[in-house]
Amino acid sequence: ISLNRRFFNRSIGMIVHSNWVYELTRNEYPDYPKECLACIAQGVPETPAQNSDEMHKIRQSLEIPEDALVIGLFGIISETKRITSSIKSFAKLLRKNSNARLLLVGEIHSDYSKLIQKLRLKEKIRITGHVDFMTFYDYMNICDIVLNLRYPTQGETSASLLRALSLGKPTIVSNGGAFTDFPDDVVLKVVYGTNDVDDIYEKLKLLSENELLRKSLAENARSYVRSYHS
Secondary structure (H helix, E strand, O other), X not given: OHXXXXXXXXXXXXXXXXXXXXXXXXXXXXXXXXXXXXXXXXOOOOOOOOOHHHHHHHHHHHOOOOOOEEEEEEOXXXXXXXXXXXXXXXXXXXXXXXXXXXXXXXXXXXXXXXXXXXXXXXXXXXXXXXXXXXXXXXXXXXXXXXXXXXXXXXXXOOHHHHHHXXXXXXXXXXXXXXXXXXXXXXXXXXXXXXXXXXXXXXXHHHHHHOHHHHHHHHXXXXXXXXXXXX
16 A cells, blocks of 8 residues: 555545455545545456366366366466465375365466475476466366465455356455455455465365365355456
């Protein structure tokens, strides 16, 4: 917010994407006219759910085993998205579910090859690099669980999170920043900070073992996007 001070000093109005940023702005600039500040939710297209036959075809085309539990991270793959913690948590999950797969889909900004090699996860993790939009959605469609974590947050509203929710994907987020706007029956939240490996693992384990919870989160996610992000 402080980096945007010059805009507030020169603007006749400001629009923000999240209630979290809106409240932060009101506290940071109490003299800014309330009628000149608006919160408008970021929109995302509603995407039809894929049926089982379509999912099967997508998994085949991407060479993902039909019976694999697929966990995905999407967008720019950088450490602020808690990639190291996610990989370590995934390694713990494999002890419970050896058929799990982790997808890192998007432009890579850090090298995780040494960590993956150290944990002997080369056969279980796929790093795609940048992909086109259709392939991006194909990978997201076949996920059973999506991770969308942040630390530190820069106050951003995550477009990849909204896309995952529009597809009805059970999603785990960090309990910080704009992610706190999302209800607890729409996303699962893990501790916000650097000490998050165990919490991520526990949430992954919970979702991997509880199909009813996954279905409930999926239905709530689609409904939430229709209501607030259409």
